[in-house]
Amino acid sequence: xxxxxxxxxxxxxxxxxxxxxxxxxxxxxxxxxxxxxxxxxxxxxxxxxxxxxxxxxxxxxxxxxxxxxxxxxxxxxxxxxxxxxxxxxxxxxxxxxxxxxxxxxxxxxxxxxxxxxxxxxxxxxxxxxxxxxxxxxxxxxxxxxxxxxxxxxxxxxxxxxxxxxxxxxxxxxxxxxxxxxxxxxxxxxxxxxxxxxxxxxxxxxxxxxxxxx
Amino acid sequence: xxxxxxxxxxxxxxxxxxxxxxxxxxxxxxxxxxxxxxxxxxxxxxxxxxxxxxxxxxxxxxxxxxxxxxxxxxxxxxxxxxxxxxxxxxxxxxxxxxxxxxxxxxxxxxxxxxxxxxxxxxxxxxxxxxxxxxxxxxxxxxxxxxxxxxxxxxxxxxxxxxxxxxxxxxxxxxxxxxxxxxxxxxxxxxxxxxxxxxxxxxxxxxxxxxxxx
Numbered sequence: 001x002x003x004x005x006x007x008x009x010x011x012x013x014x015x016x017x018x019x020x021x022x023x024x025x026x027x028x029x030x031x032x033x034x035x036x037x038x039x040x041x042x043x044x045x046x047x048x049x050x051x052x053x054x055x056x057x058x059x060x061x062x063x064x065x066x067x068x069x070x071x072x073x074x075x076x077x078x079x080x081x082x083x084x085x086x087x088x089x090x091x092x093x094x095x096x097x098x099x100x101x102x103x104x105x106x107x108x109x110x111x112x113x114x115x116x117x118x119x120x121x122x123x124x125x126x127x128x129x130x131x132x133x134x135x136x137x138x139x140x141x142x143x144x145x146x147x148x149x150x151x152x153x154x155x156x157x158x159x160x161x162x163x164x165x166x167x168x169x170x171x172x173x174x175x176x177x178x179x180x181x182x183x184x185x186x187x188x189x190x191x192x193x194x195x196x197x198x199x200x201x202x203x204x205x206x207x208x209x210x211x212x213x
Numbered sequence: 214x215x216x217x218x219x220x221x222x223x224x225x226x227x228x229x230x231x232x233x234x235x236x237x238x239x240x241x242x243x244x245x246x247x248x249x250x251x252x253x254x255x256x257x258x259x260x261x262x263x264x265x266x267x268x269x270x271x272x273x274x275x276x277x278x279x280x281x282x283x284x285x286x287x288x289x290x291x292x293x294x295x296x297x298x299x300x301x302x303x304x305x306x307x308x309x310x311x312x313x314x315x316x317x318x319x320x321x322x323x324x325x326x327x328x329x330x331x332x333x334x335x336x337x338x339x340x341x342x343x344x345x346x347x348x349x350x351x352x353x354x355x356x357x358x359x360x361x362x363x364x365x366x367x368x369x370x371x372x373x374x375x376x377x378x379x380x381x382x383x384x385x386x387x388x389x390x391x392x393x394x395x396x397x398x399x400x401x402x403x404x405x406x407x408x409x410x411x412x413x414x415x416x417x418x419x420x421x422x423x424x425x426x
Contacts, residue, residue, distance in 0.1 A: 044256030044346035128405040129342035133257030143405055178418040181411050185398020192341040192356055198394050205391040209422045
């Protein structure tokens with residue numbers, strides 16, 4: 001998002017009731033923000049583009065968010081919650097063997113990227129790459145999201161160890177960190193190349209690495 | 214870089230001589246651009262910041278570059294040339310075994326990131342991540358740089374195969390693509406975490422993958 005001098009009309013405490021605002025305006029802003037910011041960078045996008053995509057007037061934005069920084073932090077939280085639920089859906093799917101759950105997550109992510117013509121990537125990866133231009137408050141929040149995803153992934157890898165799919169002596173936490181380091185790189189390349197090849201190449205290598213352990 | 218209405222005072226053909234411009238102004242602009250844009254995104258940075266870092270007046274910028282898009286493309290070319298020379302220096306270092314060359318490149322990159330407090334990453338990775346906001350002309354240029362790096366890396370991996378360091382049946386091109394997908398992810402995380410841990414975790418896994426092949 002470009003630097004803007006943000007008015008700050010919001011009072012402390014609960015937002016005041018405003019009958020001109022339909023219910024769900026905050027959610028509409030977050031949804032539009034997620035759609036725009038998985039595609040473009042925070043620095044490149046103005047609040048006007050979010051408002052226009054959400055069909056919400058500017059005054060309403062500052063009714064719900066004190067600043068573009070506060071909006072960005074709320075977007076990270078919303079994306080983290082959405083993504084944690086997605087990971088759990090795949091990683092706790094007892095109908096699949098643990099490694100198949102990881103592959104199913106990757107295939108689902110690939111289909112999701114293809115659906116949007118490989119224009120949309122990962123909000124948290126995008127923001128992480130942009131960190132040099134973002135408010136410092138974003139850093140710990142973004143890193144915390146990766147730590148959370150890594151923990152969920154490590155649990156799935158430990159289940160694969162318990163099921164005898166991969167050797168039990170591998171360090172599941174370290175492998176999960178490796179996964180997220182490389183997966184974010186693969187999402188970046190898939191966007192650049194407008195192709196799923198990078199996702200497939202990374203997963204093939206990661207699976208070979210797991211099977212080695 | 215923010216959208217700007219760029220004047221275009223440059224004439225076709227060779228830049229006219231301007232005695233007020235010291236020699237090397239174009240190089241100074243490119244050097245300043247590389248320093249700023251390995252740290253921040255293209256969308257987040259205005260030309261003014263480059264000019265100020267280079268100590269060059271605005272008129273001179275448009276003397277050398279038709280537009281910010283032309284400047285961005287020249288930056289990609291300059292970074293590609295700089296980086297290709299760096300890769301060759303490491304990958305053709307006959308005093309080291311081929312896999313040691315790859316490790317030495319990674320250790321050198323890690324030291325380079327540490328030197329700048331993990332604020333500077335990879336220009337091409339940064340721009341790739343930002344592609345959704347960049348002129349479409351950047352896409353093929355950035356992808357071409359990765360293809361070049363992958364070819365140089367594959368040659369090093371084939372040397373490792375010839376030297377018997379890794380099994381000869383592995384697909385060196387595919388492994389080189391895997392390397393650059395994951396390495397760019399690792400550079401992103403190293404910047405976010407302000408730590409070399411991601412670089413080390415990715416290299417450890419990649420080496421384990423190579424030794425498996």
